Amino acid sequence: MEPLSRFFYRRSEKALSDATLQASISRTTGKFVGARADSVAAFPGFEAARDEGSRIKRETLDRLDHHLGRFIDEAERRGAVIHAARDGAEAREIAARIAKEEGVTLAVKSKSMVGEEVDLTSALEAAGVEVVESDLGEFIVQLAGEPPSHIIAPAVHKTREQVSRLFVEKLGEPYTDKIPELVAIARRRLREKFLSAGMGVSGANFLCADTGSIALVTNEGNGRMGTILPRVHLVIAGIEKVIPRLSDLPVFLRLLPRSATGQPISTYVSVLTGVKRPEDPEGPEKLHIILLDNGRSGILKGKYRDILKCIRCGACLNICPVYQSVGGHAYGWTYPGPIGSVLTPLMTGLAEGIPLANASTLCGACADVCPVKIPIPGLLLELRADERDRGLKDPAEVFGMKGYAAVMSRAGILEALERIAGVISSVFLKEGKAPWLPFRFSGWTDRRDFPAPAPQPFRKLWKKQRGIRPWNR
Amino acid sequence: MEPVGRKEELLSRIAVALRGHEANNPASGAAAGSEAAQSVTDRIARFRNMFESQGGNFLAGPSLDPLLPELGEALRISGVTALFSPPGDERARLVAETLVPFGPFRLASPGEIRMVSAPASAGIQTAEFAIAETGTLVQSGQKGKTLLPGLISDVHVAILSPAAFVDRMEECLAALSEDLPRTISFITGPSRTGDIEQTLTIGAHGPKKVIVVLLP
Numbered sequence: 001m002e003p004l005s006r007f008f009y010r011r012s013e014k015a016l017s018d019a020t021l022q023a024s025i026s027r028t029t030g031k032f033v034g035a036r037a038d039s040v041a042a043f044p045g046f047e048a049a050r051d052e053g054s055r056i057k058r059e060t061l062d063r064l065d066h067h068l069g070r071f072i073d074e075a076e077r078r079g080a081v082i083h084a085a086r087d088g089a090e091a092r093e094i095a096a097r098i099a100k101e102e103g104v105t106l107a108v109k110s111k112s113m114v115g116e117e118v119d120l121t122s123a124l125e126a127a128g129v130e131v132v133e134s135d136l137g138e139f140i141v142q143l144a145g146e147p148p149s150h151i152i153a154p155a156v157h158k159t160r161e162q163v164s165r166l167f168v169e170k171l172g173e174p175y176t177d178k179i180p181e182l183v184a185i186a187r188r189r190l191r192e193k194f195l196s197a198g199m200g201v202s203g204a205n206f207l208c209a210d211t212g213s214i215a216l217v218t219n220e221g222n223g224r225m226g227t228i229l230p231r232v233h234l235v236i237a238g239i240e241k242v243i244p245r246l247s248d249l250p251v252f253l254r255l256l257p258r259s260a261t262g263q264p265i266s267t268y269v270s271v272l273t274g275v276k277r278p279e280d281p282e283g284p285e286k287l288h289i290i291l292l293d294n295g296r297s298g299i300l301k302g303k304y305r306d307i308l309k310c311i312r313c314g315a316c317l318n319i320c321p322v323y324q325s326v327g328g329h330a331y332g333w334t335y336p337g338p339i340g341s342v343l344t345p346l347m348t349g350l351a352e353g354i355p356l357a358n359a360s361t362l363c364g365a366c367a368d369v370c371p372v373k374i375p376i377p378g379l380l381l382e383l384r385a386d387e388r389d390r391g392l393k394d395p396a397e398v399f400g401m402k403g404y405a406a407v408m409s410r411a412g413i414l415e416a417l418e419r420i421a422g423v424i425s426s427v428f429l430k431e432g433k434a435p436w437l438p439f440r441f442s443g444w445t446d447r448r449d450f451p452a453p454a455p456q457p458f459r460k461l462w463k464k465q466r467g468i469r470p471w472n473r
Numbered sequence: 474m475e476p477v478g479r480k481e482e483l484l485s486r487i488a489v490a491l492r493g494h495e496a497n498n499p500a501s502g503a504a505a506g507s508e509a510a511q512s513v514t515d516r517i518a519r520f521r522n523m524f525e526s527q528g529g530n531f532l533a534g535p536s537l538d539p540l541l542p543e544l545g546e547a548l549r550i551s552g553v554t555a556l557f558s559p560p561g562d563e564r565a566r567l568v569a570e571t572l573v574p575f576g577p578f579r580l581a582s583p584g585e586i587r588m589v590s591a592p593a594s595a596g597i598q599t600a601e602f603a604i605a606e607t608g609t610l611v612q613s614g615q616k617g618k619t620l621l622p623g624l625i626s627d628v629h630v631a632i633l634s635p636a637a638f639v640d641r642m643e644e645c646l647a648a649l650s651e652d653l654p655r656t657i658s659f660i661t662g663p664s665r666t667g668d669i670e671q672t673l674t675i676g677a678h679g680p681k682k683v684i685v686v687l688l689p
Contacts, residue, residue: 024670027670027671028671031671062491063491064487064491065484065485065487065488065491068483068484068487069484072480072484082480083479084479084480084482084483086483134678135668136666136668136669136677137666137668140668140669153667153668153671154668155668155669156671158669159670160669160670163669179669179670179672179674180674180675180676182669183666183669183674183676183677184676186677187676187677187678190678191589191625191678192589194678195587195588195589196589211650211653213653219664219665219666219667219677220664220665220666220668220677220678220679221624221664221677221678221679221680222677222678224620224624224658224679225624225625225678225679227656228620228624228656229624239483239487246646246650246653247643247646247647247650249642249646250641250642250643250646253642261667263527264523264527264606264607264608264661265607265609265659265661266661267527267660267661267662267663267664267665267679268658268659268660268661268664268679269609269658269659270656270657270658270659271646271656271657271659272655272656273653273654273655273656274655275655276655277614277617277654277655279616279617280614280617280654280655281617281618281619281621282614282619282620282621283614283655283656291480291483293483293486297483297486297487297489297490298490300487300490300491301489301490301491
């Protein structure tokens with residue numbers, strides 16, 4: 001997917017003025033936030049599971065070469081063909097080659113964020129394969145020709161009326177505004193595809209190193225059908241998805257569904273190991289696993305390693321005041337919300353992605369809900385520091401901040417400036433608001449007033465009332 | 474074909490990235506808490522509570538006969554006309570055969586159910602485990618078992634005996650790990666989606682109804 005994150009501000013403005021979108025976003029995030037909070041409160045073991053999950057993920061990353069090597073060996077031993085892809089272009093090439101070699105003409109695909117990241121569908125289509133998205137939300141956005149807007153609920157920006165008009169226009173189905181009828185249409189249309197597809201394409205929620213197993217978590221059941229019925233199973237997964245043991249899976253299953261949708265567990269969890277055995281009545285004869293790097297080993301190298309602990313639950317999106325305001329598309333790449341604000345600059349380049357890292361108040365809500373305790377606000381600050389270090393920041397802002405730091409660390413200068421500001425404010429400003437700042441800083445006052453300095457500085461009032469200087473206490 | 478050395482190259486790239494970066498916090502292995510051994514009755518009660526709260530239907534009785542009218546009615550109102558059970562699952566076959574007179578039912582083969590134009594069906598199968606913690610059924614492909622009844626039918630009927638109940642997922646993974654099958658399917662209630670307007674809707678791709686029949 002071509003990143004458009006450098007246009008974040010423009011795209012946010014568009015999102016903020018779209019009333020339908022605003023209603024969908026607030027409905028979704030509100031429901032998810034409430035459901036998560038309720039299910040966490042109902043499960044006393046959640047904090048212990050967070051500690052455990054966080055520790056396992058970090059330890060796995062610290063020895064990822066070992067664990068990934070183990071996964072590769074075990075999966076190959078059970079009949080999988082492993083493909084290593086350095087970047088998105090290689091992953092697309094590999095997928096197209098597999099489809100050709102396997103003679104696939106129809107593929108059913110489950111939701112995969114990594115699939116979006118490398119644009120897997122278009123690569124398969126270019127290789128002559130009809131690719132049907134089988135997750136209902138993905139099916140809808142595929143019909144609409146749009147990218148997904150939420151990790152867990154890709155079509156949250158669409159109303160039932162919009163969905164039905166799509167079904168009328170693209171599938172020739174009769175109009176209905178009843179959601180169960182819309183779901184029944186999709187079930188019927190997709191069932192035909194599941195039964196005739198030559199290949200199922202999926203991501204992976206977890207790769208278990210000691211058994212070479214793939215764990216897939218879904219609610220609809222598309223993940224199971226697409227990985228049990230077709231002759232070929234193609235998996236694409238980021239290298240960071242590995243966990244050391246199959247027996248580590250339960251702790252992550254206590255974290256992921258609660259954090260994502262507030263369910264104690266998702267309706268379907270599949271643990272898939274190797275290919276169909278001779279005695280098995282169903283299951284794929286061929287299993288191809290593409291392990292995608294695409295910048296992840298670079299992230300592993302440095303101070304951002306913790307971001308690779310992410311299990312893609314979407315909790316940080318739902319709780320984030322920025323995501324709640326602008327929705328997923330404004331972020332301009334595969335991963336929106338706080339997790340995307342860290343991943344996008346790291347994976348698509350600092351200059352491309354840095355507007356996302358800057359669009360945060362660092363309120364910390366994302367870190368509070370993260371099931372694997374990723375310190376997202378700290379990572380956002382690191383990215384901003386990198387931006388300055390690489391000379392990407394506006395020199396006026398750097399100069400202004402230096403001046404600010406100089407003034408704030410010298411009480412005498414601050415006091416003098418406060419007095420001057422107080423005079424200016426009482427003479428020139430109306431109603432205690434500065435409607436504009438000089439043009440280099442006008443970004444702060446384009447959409448809101450800057451609070452004017454008070455006529456009397458706080459510390460002067462304090463001194464008068466308490467007779468002491470607050471900093472001398 | 475796959476160029477030789479690509480996987481090695483990926484692993485060495487990761488090793489290089491990690492070099493000089495110490496592994497930190499080999500922290501305490503605080504597990505999610507161990508509970509005392511639970512009695513079977515308690516396990517079943519907790520399973521039932523979780524299973525029903527996630528949309529499952531639960532039937533239990535001293536034998537099959539008193540449950541048949543209610544089971545037949547549940548299938549009938551879901552529009553089921555065809556019943557199928559996997560070959561070799563004698564218990565499920567018995568349930569399917571005795572159920573036929575309790576609704577507009579006939580026996581069908583798994584092959585027939587796999588067709589695009591299949592009749593509305595109930596897939597009846599003995600489940601291997603039932604997990605109390607989450608109200609989850611476990612169906613695996615171990616020893617050549619089929620997964621179709623819980624996969625493509627309209628109603629999934631899972632036959633359970635008290636011995637199948639475990640407290641946590643860990644126990645059933647450990648039991649299955651000895652001879653790890655190609656597929657393990659953990660099933661908690663009917664297939665669902667919230668993808669249109671965040672409205673919970675039942676019956677996306679999998680069974681629209683999941684019924685547990687607990688027999689001694």
